[in-house]
Amino acid sequence: MDTRNTWNKWPDESGRFGEFGGRYVAETLMPLILDLEKEYEAAKADPEFEKLYRGLMQDYVGRPSAMYFAERLTEHFDGAKIYFKRDELNHTGSHKVNNCLGQVLLALRMGKTRIIAETGAGQHGVATATICARFGLPCTVFMGATDVERQKPNVFRMKLLGAEIVPVSSGTGTLKDAMNEALRDWVTNVHDTFYCIGTAAGPHPYPAMVRDFQSVIGREAKAQIMEREGRLPDVVMACIGGGSNAIGLFHPFLEDENVRMIGVEASGHGIETGEHAAALNGGEPGILHGNRTYLLQDGDGQIIDAHSISAGLDYPGIGPEHSFLKDTGRAEYLTCTDKEALDAFQLCTKLEGIIPALEPAHAIARVGDVARELGKDGLIIMNLCGRGDKDVFSVAGHLGIDID
Ligand SMILES: *Cc1c(COP(=O)(O)O)cnc(C)c1O
Numbered sequence: 001m002d003t004r005n006t007w008n009k010w011p012d013e014s015g016r017f018g019e020f021g022g023r024y025v026a027e028t029l030m031p032l033i034l035d036l037e038k039e040y041e042a043a044k045a046d047p048e049f050e051k052l053y054r055g056l057m058q059d060y061v062g063r064p065s066a067m068y069f070a071e072r073l074t075e076h077f078d079g080a081k082i083y084f085k086r087d088e089l090n091h092t093g094s095h096k097v098n099n100c101l102g103q104v105l106l107a108l109r110m111g112k113t114r115i116i117a118e119t120g121a122g123q124h125g126v127a128t129a130t131i132c133a134r135f136g137l138p139c140t141v142f143m144g145a146t147d148v149e150r151q152k153p154n155v156f157r158m159k160l161l162g163a164e165i166v167p168v169s170s171g172t173g174t175l176k177d178a179m180n181e182a183l184r185d186w187v188t189n190v191h192d193t194f195y196c197i198g199t200a201a202g203p204h205p206y207p208a209m210v211r212d213f214q215s216v217i218g219r220e221a222k223a224q225i226m227e228r229e230g231r232l233p234d235v236v237m238a239c240i241g242g243g244s245n246a247i248g249l250f251h252p253f254l255e256d257e258n259v260r261m262i263g264v265e266a267s268g269h270g271i272e273t274g275e276h277a278a279a280l281n282g283g284e285p286g287i288l289h290g291n292r293t294y295l296l297q298d299g300d301g302q303i304i305d306a307h308s309i310s311a312g313l314d315y316p317g318i319g320p321e322h323s324f325l326k327d328t329g330r331a332e333y334l335t336c337t338d339k340e341a342l343d344a345f346q347l348c349t350k351l352e353g354i355i356p357a358l359e360p361a362h363a364i365a366r367v368g369d370v371a372r373e374l375g376k377d378g379l380i381i382m383n384l385c386g387r388g389d390k391d392v393f394s395v396a397g398h399l400g401i402d403i404d
Contacts, residue, residue: 015204214248
């Protein structure tokens with residue numbers, strides 16, 4: 001049996017990763033989804049599209065991002081060598097822009113003249129508004145009313161960039177409600193509107209498309225580690241919200257059987273409290289936002305709001321490919337509490353002089369355990385997917401320090 005392409009063949013023609021993924025959408029949305037899939041396949045095969053994307057990734061986003069040996073953290077944990085893939089150095093401060101740029105270029109190619117997006121903490125909204133400003137495209141961002149209140153600096157940033165913010169007060173006024181509303185807008189305004197989804201979730205082809213745009217992280221990392229260490233890493237690690245930065249790092253390593261992949265979910269106050277965002281470790285399969293995946297739901301199948309100290313991890317679902325990688329055992333998924341992430345945030349800042357976002361701080365908290373388990377001959381690449389400037393006020397608050 002030819003074992004090559006065992007992993008890379010997913011999703012299948014119906015957009016499924018095993019029993020996960022698919023396209024569970026209203027009849028009215030179906031033609032849009034099929035059209036998007038067709039256009040995306042054509043763009044992927046077009047060298048001109050690739051050239052445009054690569055050029056802007058280099059000159060506007062600032063890629064390739066550095067591969068950095070975290071020497072003092074490695075000494076501190078006294079185990080495997082830890083490298084950071086520094087996607088926090090990208091324009092707008094995280095990996096989100098890799099995907100926004102790809103989707104907006106696709107929208108332009110399709111002749112769409114209006115972009116919509118959902119956002120929770122505002123990071124994806126800011127990245128989308130940034131790319132729209134660059135191309136002079138009108139941008140509408142759906143944001144839960146609760147989040148609009150909680151994330152004022154990002155709301156202001158998006159407005160400066162020229163985006164219109166639509167507060168969504170249905171449900172609990174958070175990310176999942178914003179995403180529902182964006183899907184609704186899309187159906188109504190099909191003719192001119194492109195929906196730019198912020199993570200590797202949603203109906204097919206989004207999970208595969210977002211993964212492909214984010215896979216630049218893993219491709220660069222693979223080439224960089226071969227150059228630095230002359231071998232593949234033992235482990236690649238990343239934090240998980242909807243799973244886009246993690247799948248972007250993991251995907252180019254999927255066929256390398258000896259490379260373990262470890263995702264870190266936010267367990268908030270602890271899985272047992274019910275206040276967490278760990279869809280894989282504390283959820284059940286169900287259907288959310290057009291795909292079948294693990295998600296947080298109650299006995300009646302109602303979606304439960306996620307909780308995490310980190311707004312970017314606060315999503316009750318997870319991209320379907322991760323559900324598949326979990327059930328097949330190809331990837332492992334650990335958890336990290338709010339408290340552990342807060343400690344890791346401070347540790348990384350003090351030892352490396354890098355203030356990480358609270359999201360990757362979850363991965364930093366677990367990287368020590370994995371480094372010790374592997375021992376000194378081991379090699380780990382962790383995706384430092386965002387910078388912490390956006391989090392300093394909230395961290396001060398959690399530490400009981402008044403900086404206003
Ligand atoms: C949005 C965000 C995440 C979570 O999204 P994924 O799709 O899981 O990557 C993680 N880290 C940062 C810095 C983010 O902005």
